[in-house]
Amino acid sequence: MADGWPLVDDRPHAVVIGSGFGGLAAAVRLGARGWRVTVLERLDQPGGRARVHRQDGFTFDAGPTIVTAPHLFEELWTLAGRRMADDVTLVPVDPFYRIRFHDGSTFDCSTDAEAMRAQVRRLSPSDLDGYERFLAFSKELCRVGFEELGAKPFSRVSDMARIAPELVRLKAYRSVHALVAGFVKDERLRQALSFHPLFVGGNPFRASSLYALIAWLERRWGVHYVMGGIGRLVEGLAGLVRGLGGAVRLNAEVERILVENGRATGVKLASGEMIRADVVVSNADSGFTYSRLLAGETRRRWNDQKLNKSSYSMSLFVWRFGTRKHFAELPHHLILMGPRYRGLLDDIFPGSASPRTFRSICTGRQRPTRRSRRKAATGSMCSRRSRTCSAAPTGRRRPSPIAKGSRGSSTRPSCGASSARSSLQRSRRR
Numbered sequence: 545m546a547d548g549w550p551l552v553d554d555r556p557h558a559v560v561i562g563s564g565f566g567g568l569a570a571a572v573r574l575g576a577r578g579w580r581v582t583v584l585e586r587l588d589q590p591g592g593r594a595r596v597h598r599q600d601g602f603t604f605d606a607g608p609t610i611v612t613a614p615h616l617f618e619e620l621w622t623l624a625g626r627r628m629a630d631d632v633t634l635v636p637v638d639p640f641y642r643i644r645f646h647d648g649s650t651f652d653c654s655t656d657a658e659a660m661r662a663q664v665r666r667l668s669p670s671d672l673d674g675y676e677r678f679l680a681f682s683k684e685l686c687r688v689g690f691e692e693l694g695a696k697p698f699s700r701v702s703d704m705a706r707i708a709p710e711l712v713r714l715k716a717y718r719s720v721h722a723l724v725a726g727f728v729k730d731e732r733l734r735q736a737l738s739f740h741p742l743f744v745g746g747n748p749f750r751a752s753s754l755y756a757l758i759a760w761l762e763r764r765w766g767v768h769y770v771m772g773g774i775g776r777l778v779e780g781l782a783g784l785v786r787g788l789g790g791a792v793r794l795n796a797e798v799e800r801i802l803v804e805n806g807r808a809t810g811v812k813l814a815s816g817e818m819i820r821a822d823v824v825v826s827n828a829d830s831g832f833t834y835s836r837l838l839a840g841e842t843r844r845r846w847n848d849q850k851l852n853k854s855s856y857s858m859s860l861f862v863w864r865f866g867t868r869k870h871f872a873e874l875p876h877h878l879i880l881m882g883p884r885y886r887g888l889l890d891d892i893f894p895g896s897a898s899p900r901t902f903r904s905i906c907t908g909r910q911r912p913t914r915r916s917r918r919k920a921a922t923g924s925m926c927s928r929r930s931r932t933c934s935a936a937p938t939g940r941r942r943p944s945p946i947a948k949g950s951r952g953s954s955t956r957p958s959c960g961a962s963s964a965r966s967s968l969q970r971s972r973r974r
C-alpha cells in the first residue's frame with residue numbers, strides 16, 4: 545500500500561498481469577476509477593518489452609525507443625491528477641528517421657511539410673502530386689482508423705460489420721504497399737511510405753492499408769525521444785499506479801488465472817501464493833493468456849483449436865552497441881533498405897521460403913541524453929554517454945507466442961498506452 549492510503553482499503557481489487565505499457569496503462573485507468581490495483585510482473589523490473597538493460601555505463605532500451613502519440617501518455621497522467629512534464633521530458637526528433645536506399649539516395653521524414661515535399665521532388669518530381677493525394681488519404685485514415693476507431697473494442701462480429709462500409713471506403717482491404725503504389729510510381733517512395741507495418745512485425749505487402757495512417761500520425765504529433773530513455777516513461781507510469789494507491793509487484797509470475805462459474809476470481813502465482821481479485825486484466829501475450837493462464841478452462845472463442853491455427857507476429861533479433869565516439873554523420877534513426885525489398889519480405893514472412901539474408905533492413909538508433917538534447921531536437925548525433933544503437937534484422941517465420949523480444953502487433957502509435965487491448969490484437973491471424 546502506498547504512503548498516504550489507509551491500512552484497510554475497501555476498494556474493489558483489480559489484478560493486472562504484466563507491467564508492459566498496456567498493463568501499466570490499464571492499471572492507471574483502473575486506479576483512477578477507484579480500484580485498488582495490484583500489477584504482477586514476472587520479471588525483476590517493470591516495462592515488459594520497454595524494459596531497460598544496463599551495462600558498462602550504458603543504458604539500453606530493450607525495445608521501443610520512440611513515442612509517436614504522446615497525448616495518449618499525457619491522458620494517463622491527467623487521469624491520475626498529475627502533469628506528465630513533471631516526471632518525463634519528451635524531445636521531438638526531426639527528422640524522425642532517414643531511409644537510405646541501396647542506390648545511395650536518402651529520404652528524411654519529418655513534420656516539416658515543405659521539407660517533405662522537397663524530399664519527394666528530389667527522388668521523383670512527377671510523384672509530388674500523388675504524394676500530396678496520398679497524404680490527404682492518410683489523414684482521413686488517421687481520423688477514422690486512429691482517432692475514431694482506435695479506442696473502440698472489436699470483440700464481436702457485429703462490431704466489425706458496423707464499420708465495414710467505412711473500411712471499404714478507405715480501401716482497408718488493400719495492402720499498404722498496393723495503396724501507396726496507387727499514388728506514387730517511384731519504388732523508393734513506395735517503400736518509404738509503406739514500410740511502417742514492419743515496425744509491428746507486419747508485411748507491407750499484406751498488412752491492411754490502414755497502416756498507411758502512420759504517415760499522417762507522425763506528421764500530426766511528431767516523433768519523440770524520452771530523455772534518459774524509455775525506462776523513464778515506464779518509471780513514471782509505475783509511479784502513477786503507486787500514487788493512486790496501487791502496487792507493482794516484481795518477480796511475481798502468475799501461473800494461472802482462477803476461474804469460478806465462468807468468472808475470473810483471482811490468480812495463483814508460481815510461488816503458490818493465491819491473490820483474490822474482483823477483476824483480472826491480463827496484459828501478457830494473449831496466446832499465452834488463453835493457452836497457459838486459462839488452460840483447462842472452457843473458452844468459447846479462443847479455444848486451443850483456434851489458437852493452434854493462429855499465426856503470430858514475428859520475433860526479431862536486436863544487437864546493442866555502446867560507443868563513446870561521436871558519429872556526426874549519422875542521424876538518430878537510420879533505416880537501411882537493401883536491393884531485395886520484396887524478395888526479402890517474401891523470404892521472411894509465413895508461407896515463403898527460409899530467409900536468405902538478414903542484412904537488408906536494419907535500424908540504428910541513438911538516444912539523446914541531457915547534454916545532447918539540443919542536438920536531438922535537430923536530429924543530429926547524441927552525446928557520448930548512455931547511447932543506444934540497435935540493429936534489428938527480422939526473420940523468424942513462426943515464432944512461439946510467448947517469445948520475448950517479439951515486437952507484438954499492438955499498433956506502434958498507441959505504444960500500448962491507451963488500453964490493454966494490444967495483446968488481443970497480437971494473436972490475430974495475419
Ligand SMILES: Cc1cc2nc3c(=O)[nH]c(=O)nc-3n(C[C@H](O)[C@H](O)[C@H](O)COP(=O)(O)OP(=O)(O)OC[C@H]3O[C@@H](n4cnc5c(N)ncnc54)[C@H](O)[C@@H]3O)c2cc1C
Nearest residue numbers: 562564565566586592593607608609610797798828959960
Ligand atoms: C525491438 C522493439 C522495438 C520497438 N520499438 C517501438 C518504438 O520505437 N515505439 C513504439 O511505440 N513501440 C515500439 N515497439 C513496440 C512496443 O514495445 C510494444 O508494443 C509494447 O511495449 C508492448 O507493450 P505490452 O504491454 O502490450 O506488452 P509487453 O511489453 O510484452 O508486456 C507484457 C508483460 O507481461 C509480463 N508477463 C507475461 N507473462 C506473465 C506472467 N505469467 N506473470 C506475470 N507477468 C507476466 C511480461 O514479463 C511483460 O512485462 C518495439 C518493440 C520491440 C520489441
